[in-house]
Amino acid sequence: MTAILDTEQTQKASATPPTKLPPSRLLLIDVLSVGSSGLRSRKMRTALSALGIMIGIAAMVGVLGLSESSQADLRKQIEALGTNLLTVSPGSGFGGGDGVLPEEAAAKISRIGPVEITADVVTLEQSVLRNNLVNANETSGLSVVAADENLLSTLNGALSAGIWLDEATAATPNVVLGSVAAERHGIIDVSGGIQLYIGDEWFTVIGILEPFPLAADLDRSVLIGQPVASELFEVELNPSIVYVRTDPSFVDDVRAVLPATADPATPEEVEASRPSELLETQNAIEDSFTNLFLGLGAVSLLVGGVGIANVMVIAVIERRNEIGLRRALGATRAHIRRQFLTESLLLSLIGGIGGVALGIFVTWIYARSQGWDVVVPTLAVVGGMVAALAIGGVAGLYPAMRAARLAPTEALRAA
Amino acid sequence: MTSAGLPAALELIDVVKEYPGLPPVRALDGVSVRIDPGELLAIVGPSGSGKSTMLNVMGTLDLPTSGSVQIDGREVSNFSERKLSAVRSHLIGFVFQSFFLLDGITAVDNVANGLLYSGVSSRIRRQRAAAALETVGLSHRLNHVPNQMSGGERQRVAIARAIVNEPSIILADEPTGNLDTASSETVMGLLRDLNDAGSTIVVITHDKDVAAALPRQVAFRDGRVELDSALAGAR
Ligand SMILES: Nc1ncnc2c1ncn2[C@@H]1O[C@H](COP(=O)(O)OP(=O)(O)OP(=O)(O)O)[C@@H](O)[C@H]1O
Ligand SMILES: [Mg+2]
Numbered sequence: 001m002t003a004i005l006d007t008e009q010t011q012k013a014s015a016t017p018p019t020k021l022p023p024s025r026l027l028l029i030d031v032l033s034v035g036s037s038g039l040r041s042r043k044m045r046t047a048l049s050a051l052g053i054m055i056g057i058a059a060m061v062g063v064l065g066l067s068e069s070s071q072a073d074l075r076k077q078i079e080a081l082g083t084n085l086l087t088v089s090p091g092s093g094f095g096g097g098d099g100v101l102p103e104e105a106a107a108k109i110s111r112i113g114p115v116e117i118t119a120d121v122v123t124l125e126q127s128v129l130r131n132n133l134v135n136a137n138e139t140s141g142l143s144v145v146a147a148d149e150n151l152l153s154t155l156n157g158a159l160s161a162g163i164w165l166d167e168a169t170a171a172t173p174n175v176v177l178g179s180v181a182a183e184r185h186g187i188i189d190v191s192g193g194i195q196l197y198i199g200d201e202w203f204t205v206i207g208i209l210e211p212f213p214l215a216a217d218l219d220r221s222v223l224i225g226q227p228v229a230s231e232l233f234e235v236e237l238n239p240s241i242v243y244v245r246t247d248p249s250f251v252d253d254v255r256a257v258l259p260a261t262a263d264p265a266t267p268e269e270v271e272a273s274r275p276s277e278l279l280e281t282q283n284a285i286e287d288s289f290t291n292l293f294l295g296l297g298a299v300s301l302l303v304g305g306v307g308i309a310n311v312m313v314i315a316v317i318e319r320r321n322e323i324g325l326r327r328a329l330g331a332t333r334a335h336i337r338r339q340f341l342t343e344s345l346l347l348s349l350i351g352g353i354g355g356v357a358l359g360i361f362v363t364w365i366y367a368r369s370q371g372w373d374v375v376v377p378t379l380a381v382v383g384g385m386v387a388a389l390a391i392g393g394v395a396g397l398y399p400a401m402r403a404a405r406l407a408p409t410e411a412l413r414a415a
Numbered sequence: 416m417t418s419a420g421l422p423a424a425l426e427l428i429d430v431v432k433e434y435p436g437l438p439p440v441r442a443l444d445g446v447s448v449r450i451d452p453g454e455l456l457a458i459v460g461p462s463g464s465g466k467s468t469m470l471n472v473m474g475t476l477d478l479p480t481s482g483s484v485q486i487d488g489r490e491v492s493n494f495s496e497r498k499l500s501a502v503r504s505h506l507i508g509f510v511f512q513s514f515f516l517l518d519g520i521t522a523v524d525n526v527a528n529g530l531l532y533s534g535v536s537s538r539i540r541r542q543r544a545a546a547a548l549e550t551v552g553l554s555h556r557l558n559h560v561p562n563q564m565s566g567g568e569r570q571r572v573a574i575a576r577a578i579v580n581e582p583s584i585i586l587a588d589e590p591t592g593n594l595d596t597a598s599s600e601t602v603m604g605l606l607r608d609l610n611d612a613g614s615t616i617v618v619i620t621h622d623k624d625v626a627a628a629l630p631r632q633v634a635f636r637d638g639r640v641e642l643d644s645a646l647a648g649a650r
Contacts (some may be wrong), residue, residue, distance in 0.1 A: 021502060322517060329504065335500075409477050
């Protein structure tokens with residue numbers, strides 16, 4: 001038998017005077033394994049009690065991720081749109097009737113010093129049909145617009161197929177389709193010389209546009225040249241809207257003089273706005289929703305924390321004997337406290353990691369469905385983990401203290 | 416009766432232990448016992464006579480109300496919590512009636528826990544645990560969990576855990592109390608073997624035959640030592 005017992009004997013013979021005892025020690029790596037032992041042996045309970053934290057963290061990461069993703073998307077739109085784009089449209093005057101912009105409004109505006117380029121569009125009361133046999137009332141909600149040749153460059157637009165209107169094509173019956181309009185008619189390329197019946201004339205499709213950032217109206221339009229519009233439909237070309245691109249440093253100054261310039265007679269009936277500002281407002285509205293959901297996430301975190309505290313208190317009661325045994329094996333109160341604190345921290349860490357993963361997953365799914373780029377803010381991930389650990393620490397503190405305070409003899413009493 | 420100046424493995428001098436209450440319970444009422452290195456003794460006595468209380472005081476799980484407790488030449492009755500933990504970690508091995516093995520882990524890991532709080536690396540703990548399991552004759556059960564073992568086997572695992580840190584003294588509170596006769600005999604035989612190899616062992620038992628088979632008996636009644644066969648023999 002044994003080396004163990006032989007050394008024991010020699011130890012005892014030399015026991016006078018008593019050597020100083022080394023203190024009880026629990027290695028750091030053992031703190032982790034001891035702290036996780038309770039979780040490993042009760043996997044189902046571990047999973048369920050981590051769930052509360054997980055849901056809370058997932059809510060917060062998801063909400064922050066979605067709000068970041070949607071804001072990034074808005075910023076992208078704003079960037080594409082440019083902050084130096086202004087629009088002029090006939091506002092509703094004091095009389096309540098719709099105002100009308102003078103035909104020469106765009107020309108006058110382009111004479112303002114810092115204005116770089118302008119383009120106006122005129123909405124026409126014509127219908128668009130695939131052929132002349134369909135009842136004119138059965139149109140697909142698409143509007144016909146007479147557009148300035150400058151429109152594409154003013155709005156930084158792009159074509160997905162074909163060509164844009166130029167001086168020659170604008171004077172003849174040619175049409176360029178907005179992205180939605182093209183989709184409605186199932187037209188994806190312009191090679192076949194497709195004809196559309198507009199008003200009572202045939203027009204040839206020469207181009208298809210990419211979607212405009214925040215100009216959904218144009219996406220749902222078919223665009224023809226202004227010369228051909230006035231010739232075939234005999235309409236006055238009062239602009240429905242004038243797009244104005246200015247020197248970025250004079251946006252406010254230009255905006256201030258736009259109404260008087262566009263319509264010197266009734267400037268109060270002119271509305272000059274800045275689309276990028278609208279997007280920013282939209283941003284602010286989404287912020288308040290974000291706050292609401294963050295609040296809900298915080299509540300579920302709190303509930304999750306209470307859940308962990310509860311489970312830990314139960315664990316301490318159930319594992320009294322284990323605590324007593326560990327004390328008998330030489331554990332100090334600090335070792336016991338550390339064990340249960342570690343257990344609670346690990347529990348919340350599991351919840352935190354699961355929550356972050358779930359939050360990212362939800363963000364990813366939703367952002368993709370919206371066509372946004374997926375943005376997961378580092379702050380949300382780091383903040384989520386810190387919050388989870390803080391909750392685990394607080395929730396575990398009281399149970400851990402209770403476990404540590406338990407007297408060994410009391411803990412060892414058979415249950 | 417001090418034997419030739421050699422320090423006792425464990426000595427209680429005039430130990431009193433009172434539990435608060437109305438009136439207070441005097442579980443130990445002036446107990447003096449000296450245990451020399453290499454002894455194997457039985458503590459007997461009726462239920463409630465203070466046997467477990469004395470064992471807890473001997474093992475520093477509890478402190479006496481008054482009196483002196485010396486372990487391996489150290490006066491421990493005024494030790495701090497931390498120092499008492501160090502005493503338990505290095506000098507004492509416990510064996511309990513209901514084993515107190517951890518359910519979820521294997522025999523070798525349960526035994527290795529006997530060294531958990533002495534700062535030894537896990538590799539060495541497991542090596543020594545395997546050796547201790549060999550000592551108790553359970554080399555073939557290293558990776559069994561407690562649920563897969565008989566009561567006798569479990570108690571032998573617990574004994575392996577108690578000896579793995581090579582303690583000055585092993586304290587066993589009714590180690591055969593939950594075992595059938597055959598298993599009891601195996602366990603007591605094991606304790607005797609360990610004693611033959613030099614271990615100092617104190618065993619509380621209700622079983623008169625078990626007690627009679629041991630070299631020394633200390634009988635308790637009402638918190639006092641009623642009879643100590645070592646002193647009776649000297650007389
Ligand atoms: N924590 C405690 N608080 C109050 N009284 C206690 C406590 N622990 C033990 N006692 C009392 O001290 C006395 C001695 O108890 P102890 O457990 O030492 O007896 P025992 O000899 O081990 O008995 P048994 O053979 O039944 O295990 C008993 O009267 C018991 O009720
Ligand atoms: Mg007892």
